[in-house]
Amino acid sequence: MKIQTKYLGELEIDDAKRIQFPAGLPGFGEDKEFVLLDFPENPVFQLLQSVMTQSVAFVVTTPYNFYQGYTFDLDDSILESLQIENERDVAVFSIVTLSNPFEQSTLNLKAPVILNWKNRQGKQYILNTDEYESKAPIAPSAVTNGKGE
Template identity: 45%
Template sequence: MKIETKYHGEKEIKNEDIITFSSGIPGFESEKEFTLLSFPDNDVFYALQSISTPSLSFVVTDPFSFFIDYNVQIDDATIEALSIEKEEDVTLLNILTVRDPFEETTANLQAPLVINKKTNSARQLILTGTPYETRHSLFQAKEA
C-alpha cells in the first residue's frame, strides 16, 4: 500500500510493516496504525509515521544508543496486552523533541514505546517512580 508521509514523501509499505497501537498513543488516541521509516544514511533515528495522517510522524530512537544504563520494567498489563513471550521480541523506542540546533534535541525517557516485533503490536508505557523525565538531553548523555 502507498502512504503519504511527513518526511519521506510517498512510500510503499507492506501490511506486515504496520505497527498497531490498539489504544493509540496518549494525545493521539484515534491514531492506531504506524510504520517505522529509516532516515537516509542514518541508523539511529527513525520516523514513526501514521498510516492515515501524513502530517503525523514522531522522530524516535533506540534509547540504548544514547542512554546505556536506561532500565525499563515492563508491567504485566503491557506484557499481556502485547502478548510478549520473550525479551528478545521487544523493541523499545523513545519519542524525541527535535530542537534547532539539533544538539538540543531531547528524548522522552518517561514514556517509552514498547513494540512486540513478532506481532507488531505496541503501546506507550508511562513510567512512574523512576528518575526518568520527558526531556532528557540526547547529546549530553552521549558525551557523559
C-alpha cells in the same frame, strides 16, 4: 500500499510492516496503525509514521544509543496487552523532540514506545518512576552517566 509521510514524501509500504497500537498514542488516539521507517541519511533515527494521517509522525531512536544504563521493568498489564512472551521480541524506542541546534534536542525516557515485533503490537508505556525525564538531553556531553544524571 502507498502512504503519504510527514518527512519522506509518498512511500510504498509492505502491509506486513504495519504496527498496531490498539489504544493509539497519548493525544493521538484515532491513529492506531503505524509503520517504522528508516531515515536514509541517519540510521540512528527512525520515523514512527501513522498509516492514516500524514501529519502524525514521530522521530524515534533506541534510547540505548544515548543512555546505555537505561533500564525499567514492564508491568504485567503491558506484557499482557502486547502479548509479550519473550524479551527478544521486544523493542524500545524513545520519541525525540528535535531542536536547533541539534544538541538541544531531547529524548522522552519517561514514556518509551514498546513494540512486540512478533505480533506487530505497540504501546507507549508511561513509567511510574521519577528516575527518567520526559525531556532528557540527547547531547552526549549532557549525559554524565548511563542515566543522564
